[in-house]
Amino acid sequence: MNKSSPSFLRILGRIALVVAIIIVYAFGLQVTKVDLEKPQEAKRQEQLTNILRGLAHPDLISYEIDRLTVDAPIIVPCTGTPPPIPPAEAGQPTISLSSYCAQPGEKITVTGTGFGPGEDVFIFFVPFAPTVKDEVELKLASNTVTTNSDGTFSEEVTLKSDRLSENVQKIRAVVNRRVGAPQPSEALKQTWEKIIETVFLAFIATTFGVILAVPISFLAARNLMLQVTSNFTRFMASLVIMPIGGYLGYLIVVKLAAVGAQLVGAGPPPGETALWALPLVGLAVAQAASSSNTFWKTIQRWVLAIIIAAVAVVLLSALGQLGRQTGLTLKQTLGAWSFFGNFLLIFSDAIVLGLPALGAFVGLFSLNPPMNRILEPLLPKLPRLTKRILAFVLAALAGAILFGLIAATLNWFYEFGELSQVIVWPAIIGAVLLAVLALVIDPDREIPTGMFVYYVLRTIMNTFRSIEPLVMVVAFAVWVGIGPFAGVMALGLHTIVALGKLYSEQVENISTGPIEAITATGANRLQTIIYAVIPQIVPPYIAFTLYRWDINVRMSTIIGFGGGGGIGFLLSQNINLLKYRQASVNMIAIAIVVASLDYLSAKVREKIT
Amino acid sequence: MLEIKHLTKIYDNTVLALDDVSFTVPQGQFLAVVGLSGSGKSTLLRCINRLIEPTSGQVILDGIDVTAAQPDELRRIRRRIGMIFQHFNLVLRSPVITNVLAGRLGYTNPMWSLINRFSKEDIAMALKQLDRVGIKDKAYVRADELSGGQQQRVGIARALMQEPSIMLADEPVASLDPVLAHSIMQYLEQLRDEGITVICSLHFLDLVQRYADRVVALKDGNLVFDGSPQEIDDERFKEIYGEEAQRIG
Numbered sequence: 125m126n127k128s129s130p131s132f133l134r135i136l137g138r139i140a141l142v143v144a145i146i147i148v149y150a151f152g153l154q155v156t157k158v159d160l161e162k163p164q165e166a167k168r169q170e171q172l173t174n175i176l177r178g179l180a181h182p183d184l185i186s187y188e189i190d191r192l193t194v195d196a197p198i199i200v201p202c203t204g205t206p207p208p209i210p211p212a213e214a215g216q217p218t219i220s221l222s223s224y225c226a227q228p229g230e231k232i233t234v235t236g237t238g239f240g241p242g243e244d245v246f247i248f249f250v251p252f253a254p255t256v257k258d259e260v261e262l263k264l265a266s267n268t269v270t271t272n273s274d275g276t277f278s279e280e281v282t283l284k285s286d287r288l289s290e291n292v293q294k295i296r297a298v299v300n301r302r303v304g305a306p307q308p309s310e311a312l313k314q315t316w317e318k319i320i321e322t323v324f325l326a327f328i329a330t331t332f333g334v335i336l337a338v339p340i341s342f343l344a345a346r347n348l349m350l351q352v353t354s355n356f357t358r359f360m361a362s363l364v365i366m367p368i369g370g371y372l373g374y375l376i377v378v379k380l381a382a383v384g385a386q387l388v389g390a391g392p393p394p395g396e397t398a399l400w401a402l403p404l405v406g407l408a409v410a411q412a413a414s415s416s417n418t419f420w421k422t423i424q425r426w427v428l429a430i431i432i433a434a435v436a437v438v439l440l441s442a443l444g445q446l447g448r449q450t451g452l453t454l455k456q457t458l459g460a461w462s463f464f465g466n467f468l469l470i471f472s473d474a475i476v477l478g479l480p481a482l483g484a485f486v487g488l489f490s491l492n493p494p495m496n497r498i499l500e501p502l503l504p505k506l507p508r509l510t511k512r513i514l515a516f517v518l519a520a521l522a523g524a525i526l527f528g529l530i531a532a533t534l535n536w537f538y539e540f541g542e543l544s545q546v547i548v549w550p551a552i553i554g555a556v557l558l559a560v561l562a563l564v565i566d567p568d569r570e571i572p573t574g575m576f577v578y579y580v581l582r583t584i585m586n587t588f589r590s591i592e593p594l595v596m597v598v599a600f601a602v603w604v605g606i607g608p609f610a611g612v613m614a615l616g617l618h619t620i621v622a623l624g625k626l627y628s629e630q631v632e633n634i635s636t637g638p639i640e641a642i643t644a645t646g647a648n649r650l651q652t653i654i655y656a657v658i659p660q661i662v663p664p665y666i667a668f669t670l671y672r673w674d675i676n677v678r679m680s681t682i683i684g685f686g687g688g689g690g691i692g693f694l695l696s697q698n699i700n701l702l703k704y705r706q707a708s709v710n711m712i713a714i715a716i717v718v719a720s721l722d723y724l725s726a727k728v729r730e731k732i733t
Numbered sequence: 734m735l736e737i738k739h740l741t742k743i744y745d746n747t748v749l750a751l752d753d754v755s756f757t758v759p760q761g762q763f764l765a766v767v768g769l770s771g772s773g774k775s776t777l778l779r780c781i782n783r784l785i786e787p788t789s790g791q792v793i794l795d796g797i798d799v800t801a802a803q804p805d806e807l808r809r810i811r812r813r814i815g816m817i818f819q820h821f822n823l824v825l826r827s828p829v830i831t832n833v834l835a836g837r838l839g840y841t842n843p844m845w846s847l848i849n850r851f852s853k854e855d856i857a858m859a860l861k862q863l864d865r866v867g868i869k870d871k872a873y874v875r876a877d878e879l880s881g882g883q884q885q886r887v888g889i890a891r892a893l894m895q896e897p898s899i900m901l902a903d904e905p906v907a908s909l910d911p912v913l914a915h916s917i918m919q920y921l922e923q924l925r926d927e928g929i930t931v932i933c934s935l936h937f938l939d940l941v942q943r944y945a946d947r948v949v950a951l952k953d954g955n956l957v958f959d960g961s962p963q964e965i966d967d968e969r970f971k972e973i974y975g976e977e978a979q980r981i982g
């Protein structure tokens with residue numbers, strides 16, 4: 125008994141397992157509504173036939189049609205007086221009826237002569253109508269009649285049981301004759317247009333994706349970011365000064381851009397522009413003070429550099445505005461070449477919109493180096509207590525700014541209330557938190573700032589990477605409207621995060637020897653990246669870019685299903701409208717494009733490796 | 734003059750790789766660093782130019798505290814300290830000349846590096862250094878097409894571009910056959926003759942005895958010997974390498 129019970133339990137366990145498996149599958153089949161009867165229903169089978177036949181007959185070519193009609197008079201119902209029968213012209217197709225008057229619903233035989241051999245003839249009944257324009261054609265035979273080799277046919281048809289009239293009505297035979305050379309069909313033309321759109325959609329998305337993924341990949345590479353550390357006090361100072369710098373940069377560039385816009389007569393006058401030159405000169409002095417060369421020479425250099433930068437911003441802004449205006453005009457006047465005007469418009473818009481962002485970005489980082497050069501030599505000389513107080517004050521400020529900014533962002537999303545009130549408490553809490561941190565942490569402690577950036581970027585990338593572009597595009601289509609632009613944005617965003625991750629893994633895989641060697645020569649971090657990192661990562665970057673290009677071509681063919689434009693949009697429309705022959709053309713085009721671009725990138729890959 | 738004072742390195746708060754090491758190297762000396770694998774030779778060399786941050790202690794080069802230098806100053810110090818490596822550490826996909834020019838980066842404005850530009854003088858100097866190590870004809874060949882011995886010469890040329898006053902060499906010949914090893918060691922010897930301090934970690938005592946003016950030995954991160962190569966007799970040898978060790982070469 126004792127011996128048999130474990131094996132009994134085992135059998136019981138197995139049975140339970142089998143039952144569990146059956147339950148899982150039973151439930152799975154139920155929720156997925158698998159139903160083997162449905163595909164066999166006559167209606168479903170007919171639909172399947174329609175689809176398959178439609179797909180098998182892609183609507184590729186069309187002809188111009190010459191419609192040949194031949195009429196014979198008939199009176200329904202019979203009134204005694206037969207209608208006048210027009211004489212047959214020699215060589216012309218004619219039809220004759222077995223009887224020129226008939227009762228409704230009666231069968232009569234229609235005989236035709238003088239047609240071409242093997243032509244398809246439709247037979248209609250044309251009820252009496254006062255003018256030719258009011259005539260309607262009612263099909264008498266469900267299928268077409270095919271003429272014999274001598275150009276004759278004979279078909280028994282059943283008259284309609286309504287449509288009675290005392291007037292003469294008509295039996296009509298119609299032949300659609302193709303004339304002229306075969307031409308690409310409307311569907312083919314549309315497909316061509318959309319395929320071009322599709323390929324460029326993939327191209328633009330890949331380009332933007334790659335351009336942005338490259339810098340991101342460095343910031344998301346563990347081995348590079350691990351080395352980026354900052355002394356606690358300096359880090360707090362950076363936290364304080366970076367938002368200020370970013371905001372100042374933004375303000376300055378907006379003002380300068382307004383000057384530029386006004387130069388070319390666009391936009392309102394900028395107001396007290398001269399005042400905005402002051403922070404620029406201040407920055408120049410700060411930069412100069414931080415350099416080691418002779419003070420005045422450096423000042424000259426920096427003032428010159430900053431004046432050049434300011435003039436460049438003004439000019440860029442003016443050019444951008446000018447380009448916008450010209451672009452708009454060209455777009456409307458160039459006709460077939462209007463895409464050139466459009467290009468100018470987009471390019472100029474990018475400049476006009478990008479300038480303030482660029483200003484903010486440069487501002488974010490440009491106050492940091494001079495500050496560091498002041499703090500770096502200063503900090504070690506400060507007495508311990510002063511250092512602690514400095515760290516404490518900076519940390520409190522940094523906490524207030526950081527938490528205030530976060531609160532402002534959240535307030536934008538959730539609309540808690542008036543901004544100036546909403547941020548007060550978070551700012552205080554932030555100040556207290558970081559101030560306390562400053563009390564417990566040694567002000568000289570190295571903080572792994574790089575790893576912060578690393579984790580933030582990795583989190584963002586992993587989140588966005590898990591959302592399919594086909595889903596993203598729905599959101600973008602709501603924002604910028606259904607069309608290829610939404611597709612570019614969705615595919616581009618997904619490309620950035622996907623490539624950002626793949627690229628950064630390549631950076632993590634590089635051999636450290638050269639980095640060590642280049643660092644030892646006294647190269648700074650930027651130089652180390654250029655000389656030790658980039659040569660190692662260019663080949664894998666190219667390989668992954670091609671790989672992504674393949675994916676983007678595939679994705680761009682279906683992104684239209686989510687509202688992203690391209691051939692997918694056309695295909696989904698055709699399927700919804702049951703135009704399977706047109707859909708078939710779209711599918712063939714997709715297959716050709718995907719296959720040939722695959723082949724092409726395989727060739728390129730062979731070349732470069 | 735290079736002064737090492739109480740240098741200590743603890744990795745990850747656990748591994749004591751250097752334990753209060755102090756010694757002084759006069760300018761123009763050929764100093765060999767010996768010791769078992771894992772004794773801390775590489776750590777010591779890398780602490781000198783702060784490729785590895787020492788945990789405590791000081792490195793003082795001609796009166797300047799290397800360990801306290803802030804980034805900008807560290808950059809200026811590093812360019813005076815050349816370094817060559819066991820595995821050469823070349824950028825294999827770049828041409829030889831680019832590898833050599835990289836030795837000049839400490840003197841180059843980083844903005845120029847963005848567009849990959851070196852001055853005419855730097856390029857001429859690179860060719861001169863390549864000529865000196867006898868592979869001028871390989872200047873425009875990709876570095877991975879060179880043999881090991883040739884790669885180490887590129888490494889030397891790169892370090893010479895820094896116009897160093899000290900040359901650190903971490904087992905520079907451990908991956909080379911004995912004949913090549915001697916030719917590389919002779920280049921280092923020449924540098925010493927030109928007044929450059931050479932600090933070189935070595936595995937083979939015959940190389941030590943032939944090239945070094947002075948030896949320091951490490952054992953588990955401690956300095957266990959400091960003297961002339963001739964002083965290493967069998968007893969000393971056993972102290973450095975352990976009781977069971979056999980002398981080869």
Ligand SMILES: Nc1ncnc2c1ncn2[C@@H]1O[C@H](COP(=O)(O)OP(=O)(O)OP(=O)(O)O)[C@@H](O)[C@H]1O
Nearest residue numbers: 744745748750768769770771772773774775776777
């Ligand atoms: N990055 C690191 N992290 C943790 N421990 C390390 C690291 N690098 C070296 N160590 C440890 O420090 C000690 C000294 O290593 P080091 O590389 O300096 O020795 P070495 O004398 O150069 O040895 P070898 O002759 O094998 O090159 C060893 O115990 C090693 O395991």
Ligand SMILES: [Mg+2]
Nearest residue numbers: 774775776903
């Ligand atoms: Mg070693």
